[in-house]
Each structure stands twice: as C-alpha cells, then as structure tokens.
Amino acid sequence: MVRAMDSEHRPDPPASLTTSPLATPPAGAAAGASLPRLVDIMNRLLAPTGCPWDREQTLDTLRPFLVEETYEVLDALSRGDVAGHCEELGDLMMQIVFQAALRAAQGAFNIDAVIAGISDKLVRRHPHVFGEAAEITTSDQVLAQWEDIKRAEKAAAGVRKGRTLDGVPPGPALVRAQKLGSKAGKAGFDWPGWEGSFAKVEEEVREVAEAARAGDAKAMHHEIGDLLFAVVNVARKLGVDAENALVDATTKFQRRFEIVEDLLTERGRTPQTSTLDEMDALWDETKRRERNT
Secondary structure, X not given: OOOOOOOOOOOOOOHHHOOOOOOOOOOOOOOOXXXXXXXXXXXXXXXXXXXXXXXXXXXXXHHHHHHHHHHXXXXXXXXOOHHHHHHHHHHHHHHHHHHHHHHHHHOOXXXXXXXXXXXXXXXXXXXXXXXXXXXXXXXXXXXXXXXXXXXXXXXXXXXXXXXXXXOOOOOOHHHHXXXXXXXXXXXXXXXXXXXXXXXXXXXXXXXXXXXXXXXXXXXXXXXXXXXXXXXXXXXXXXXXXXXXXXHHXXXXXXXXXXXXXXXXHHOOOOHHHOOHHHHHHHHHHHHHHHHOX
C-alpha cells in the first residue's frame, strides 16, 4: 500500500484512479505510455487546490517512505506475491514521480530529465547492443565492459579515486555504518577494543539527553544519529552483525507484544484500554515464559 502517508490515516485512492493489474496502454500505444497520467495526478495533488498533506511534504520528509516502499517491493518478491509486486512497484514509482515533482518546483530537474538520464546511461553502457563494440557474448564480458565505461565516465567527470572509504555502496543504514566503520578501523581510525567504542556510546547517550533537555530538534537528530553509529561500532568490535541483531530484536519485540495483546484479550481488554503498568507486568511474564521454554 502507498506509505507516503500511513494507510491508517490516508484513504485509498478512488476507483477512478486505480487500474487493473492487467491494464494496458491505449491501442497502438507503446508500453509506458500511461506514465504521463501518473505525473498529471501527482501535479494535481501538489497544486494549490490539491492535497494539503502532499503539499506539506519535502524531499527530507519523503526519505523514509522511499526506503519503506523499496522494502515492500522486496517483501512482495520474497513471498512470490505477483499482484502485491505490481502494487508495490506502483507505490515505489509514485515516490520517484513525487520527488521529481518537488525538484521540478525548485527549477532543478523534472521526471523527463530522470528518464532521459537513465535512458542515455543504458545506451552508453551497452555499446554492444546500441552501438559498435567488440563482440560481447558472455555476462562476465558485459560486466567488465560496464565497469570500464563507468571508470571512464568518472575520470572524465573529475571524480577523485582511491579514497579510504570508497567501495561502500548505499544500502541499509546499519549495514553501511558497519562497513564504513570497519574500513576506517583498518586504516587506523578506531577506538581501542570494544571498551573504547562502548565509552563512545556512553558519551553519545549523554549528548542525546542534553539535546533532548534543551528541546533542540536539530541537535537531537544529529546526536541520535551519532549514538546509533557508536552502537554499530560496538557491535562490530564484538563480532555482531548490527543489521541482523536489530532485525531479530524487532521480530522478538513484535512476538512478545502480540503475546501481551493475547493475554489482554483473555481478560477482555485491549492495549488501548489497559494501563502501562499492566502491560509491563504481562511483558515480564512473557519474557519468563520464553526463558522457561
């Protein structure tokens, strides 16, 4: 489902704005001919008479939704959910069109520039298909050619090479933080032992508290980021994969909360109609049950 706003607070689009998974462009039109309709819908949402919520969004507020939609595409793929895959790709595409529309309003670029950029890149990096190039017959040859062209493009653009932290691609924040910390550590920029990294966590906790007491939203954002990065470094020192540790902790939290919810149901209550003390007691009971199984 579209998460540009939580589905509990944003209604599904009206039927007139939805299409069948088997929808096709008008007769004679090429695949992709329906993209202008999505662009037009986005422009209407952002117009002065459009949607108040959409018009309040910025490139910064949209960042978490782009990540969420990407993961939902991956989830649909992993479950073999074909219809869900179609829907989630649409939600992801909406995020791309949304961001391009905001950039267009700044006078930076528009969706056509996005499409032209990737189209030109694909043609440029596939000379064996779109131009005259040495015979390419294997995937390995294609990848080698791709990297050669990519290096040449970066050199022509004056991109600096050989930096210590080069080669760590964008990705899940915890994974990237752990890889960057590892590379920096191998170069000698690291706290000694896990104790040194743990002392940094304690320092960052104090700084988060100071920012929170001051009510400084910008400082809280930065200090919490520093705290998370410091915790990742402790995980790295202890040989713990931070991403998997958080995935497991999140799964455990959901499992335990659902047990608490079930126990409340047995009492004819819900989380909304119970107290924090009651839920906390049931949480401790749930933990005891898990230890005894």
